Amino acid sequence: MKSTNSVSQFSLFLIFVRRRENEVCQQKNSKKPKTIYLADLNVFSGIFITTKVEKLKAKAKEIRIELLKLIHKAKSGHPGGSLSATEIMVALFYHHMKYDAKKPDWPDRDRFILSKGHCTPVLYTVFADVGYFPKEELKTFRRLGRLTGHPNPKLPGVEIATGSLGQGLSAGHGMALAGKLDGKDYRVYVLLGDGELNEGSVWEAVMSAAQFKSDNLIAIVDNNRVAQDSITSKLKEVEPVDKKFEAFGWHAIRINGHDIPAIIDALEDAAEVKGKPTVIVADTIKGKGVSFMEGQNKWHGKAPNDEQLKQALEELNG
Amino acid sequence: MAKAATRDGYGNGLLKIGGNKDVVVLDAGVSDSTRSEKFKEKYPERFFNMGISEMDMVGTAAGFAKCGKIPFASSFASFLMGRTQDHQLVSVAYSESNVKLIASHAGVAIGEDGPTAQAVNDVGMARAMPTMIVIEPADAVEAEKVVEFLVGHKGPAYVRLGRPEVETIYDDSYKFKLGKASLLKGGGDAAIIASGIMVQESLKAAELLKNEGIEAAVVNMSSIKPIDEKAIVDAAKTGVLIAAQDHNIYGGLGDAVAAVIAKKTLDVKFDVVGIKDGFAESDSQEVLFKKYGMDSEAIANAVKKAVSQK
Numbered sequence: 001m002k003s004t005n006s007v008s009q010f011s012l013f014l015i016f017v018r019r020r021e022n023e024v025c026q027q028k029n030s031k032k033p034k035t036i037y038l039a040d041l042n043v044f045s046g047i048f049i050t051t052k053v054e055k056l057k058a059k060a061k062e063i064r065i066e067l068l069k070l071i072h073k074a075k076s077g078h079p080g081g082s083l084s085a086t087e088i089m090v091a092l093f094y095h096h097m098k099y100d101a102k103k104p105d106w107p108d109r110d111r112f113i114l115s116k117g118h119c120t121p122v123l124y125t126v127f128a129d130v131g132y133f134p135k136e137e138l139k140t141f142r143r144l145g146r147l148t149g150h151p152n153p154k155l156p157g158v159e160i161a162t163g164s165l166g167q168g169l170s171a172g173h174g175m176a177l178a179g180k181l182d183g184k185d186y187r188v189y190v191l192l193g194d195g196e197l198n199e200g201s202v203w204e205a206v207m208s209a210a211q212f213k214s215d216n217l218i219a220i221v222d223n224n225r226v227a228q229d230s231i232t233s234k235l236k237e238v239e240p241v242d243k244k245f246e247a248f249g250w251h252a253i254r255i256n257g258h259d260i261p262a263i264i265d266a267l268e269d270a271a272e273v274k275g276k277p278t279v280i281v282a283d284t285i286k287g288k289g290v291s292f293m294e295g296q297n298k299w300h301g302k303a304p305n306d307e308q309l310k311q312a313l314e315e316l317n318g
Numbered sequence: 319m320a321k322a323a324t325r326d327g328y329g330n331g332l333l334k335i336g337g338n339k340d341v342v343v344l345d346a347g348v349s350d351s352t353r354s355e356k357f358k359e360k361y362p363e364r365f366f367n368m369g370i371s372e373m374d375m376v377g378t379a380a381g382f383a384k385c386g387k388i389p390f391a392s393s394f395a396s397f398l399m400g401r402t403q404d405h406q407l408v409s410v411a412y413s414e415s416n417v418k419l420i421a422s423h424a425g426v427a428i429g430e431d432g433p434t435a436q437a438v439n440d441v442g443m444a445r446a447m448p449t450m451i452v453i454e455p456a457d458a459v460e461a462e463k464v465v466e467f468l469v470g471h472k473g474p475a476y477v478r479l480g481r482p483e484v485e486t487i488y489d490d491s492y493k494f495k496l497g498k499a500s501l502l503k504g505g506g507d508a509a510i511i512a513s514g515i516m517v518q519e520s521l522k523a524a525e526l527l528k529n530e531g532i533e534a535a536v537v538n539m540s541s542i543k544p545i546d547e548k549a550i551v552d553a554a555k556t557g558v559l560i561a562a563q564d565h566n567i568y569g570g571l572g573d574a575v576a577a578v579i580a581k582k583t584l585d586v587k588f589d590v591v592g593i594k595d596g597f598a599e600s601d602s603q604e605v606l607f608k609k610y611g612m613d614s615e616a617i618a619n620a621v622k623k624a625v626s627q628k
């Protein structure tokens with residue numbers, strides 16, 4: 001944990017250097033400053049970032065394994081959308097977001113809302129690992145207690161209940177507006193599913209956030225292209241997702257949602273955008289990492305049996 | 319006697335509490351009708367017009383509440399309640415968000431706009447919402463006092479307001495208490511338990527009955543949930559209870575009173591005045607109340623019938 005802290009401090013320093021570099025670029029109105037000092041740091045930062053990314057990749061693998069064990073033990077839960085969102089969650093909670101799991105009510109914290117609330121396996125696995133609650137409590141997933149099938153705010157780290165799709169973006173926007181009103185610089189991250197975008201209420205919130213120029217609101221679409229019943233294109237096609245958000249007045253970034261450096265870059269870019277909210281459309285694979293779950297709608301909300309778990313863990317470990 | 323609509327009491331109440339920096343007001347594009355525009359004029363930085371999107375308004379209000387704000391979110395009862403049930407359940411009630419839903423234009427009484435704007439099932443929906451309190455003030459003064467009360471009450475609330483101007487019953491010394499009814503007129507032969515605009519009709523009914531030698535008490539049950547059980551027990555001593563509501567006979571104040579009668583096994587003749595499981599049409603409040611059996615005469619007739627059966 002200590003090494004992680006020093007790494008993140010150093011990471012912050014490097015981000016600062018990179019930003020300074022950008023400013024110099026902008027001031028000189030040139031492509032790249034030819035300063036040896038900055039170039040040296042850039043090389044160093046490249047090496048460092050590679051290490052950091054490797055650590056985050058390892059964390060994603062660990063989270064995938066643990067969340068599958070969680071669903072297996074509870075004999076119910078949602079593996080598909082948890083596995084597709086794993087890198088996004090890892091980039092947010094192990095790198096990008098400003099929060100303190102020991103002080104979940106810290107007023108200046110960045111807010112996170114899992115609008116696709118059925119993906120508690122990945123949420124709870126990450127929350128326990130970063131220290132919002134004891135790992136021991138994971139045993140109670142989907143049993144009496146705070147680890148309900150869909151999140152509720154009795155659990156530290158959960159800002160608001162979700163589970164009925166289409167509500168998280170409005171709630172997140174309310175938090176973003178409150179932050180502006182209070183002169184705070186926190187940001188609000190809302191993770192949505194592409195199937196969820198069928199809900200009309202999402203687009204009410206999309207219009208509002210553009211209207212209020214809420215640049216402290218960042219929506220991330222886990223665009224795994226598969227919902228409970230079928231592939232999303234056969235239910236109600238939501239593509240082109242990024243173009244739709246752009247047409248509604250948002251800044252849109254489209255990335256591979258399993259590419260950790262791309263996610264980190266997108267989050268950093270989003271933080272720089274002024275005067276409009278940002279959506280990161282993260283193209284992902286439902287059930288990512290487990291061959292028999294990938295792209296399969298039947299693994300939307302089903303627990304693996306003993307044999308299936310064994311195979312899944314072998315694949316993830318292999 | 320002065321007249322004012324309960325929605326005007328909301329606008330005035332917002333001005334009284336506006337000094338509290340935690341108060342934010344949201345509206346769904348009808349702020350001139352709900353009277354939340356009064357707040358907008360004085361505190362524009364804390365007023366948020368969410369446009370014609372009630373679900374988004376309720377969800378946004380919940381987000382505000384989760385950051386320590388006290389949001390008042392207003393629209394017409396039909397749309398605010400009818401369209402946002404799921405957001406109320408998940409983002410507000412289950413999330414323990416301190417959101418105040420203020421619904422104007424309730425009931426058949428709004429008249430000419432017709433059934434799509436005449437909310438007649440909203441109280442039933444609000445009562446069934448876990449942890450939500452339900453209040454329907456009888457006049458503008460009470461509405462204003464309710465707004466002041468809500469700032470100090472933690473938890474979700476549904477307040478039902480009307481468009482028509484009604485006689486002002488209370489003066490500024492009135493204090494609203496959650497779960498407390500107020501006896502507006504005594505009477506030993508029967509008791510009418512009413513809320514909102516039906517309090518006015520009930521007072522008129524009591525006058526009609528007096529001419530026929532029947533002394534009917536009138537109870538303002540503005541606190542529909544939690545309801546004042548003691549007031550109902552006391553009123554039942556007359557042997558006749560009539561619940562009067564501008565709402566479907568199912569799900570509203572009448573059902574709430576009936577539940578108390580059953581729970582306390584009260585020995586009374588009981589009936590409900592309201593819209594009888596159907597829809598009204600367009601016309602003035604007076605014409606509709608008469609046609610659909612909700613005016614003072616209909617209330618008086620219900621009382622007389624019950625008294626004759628004692």
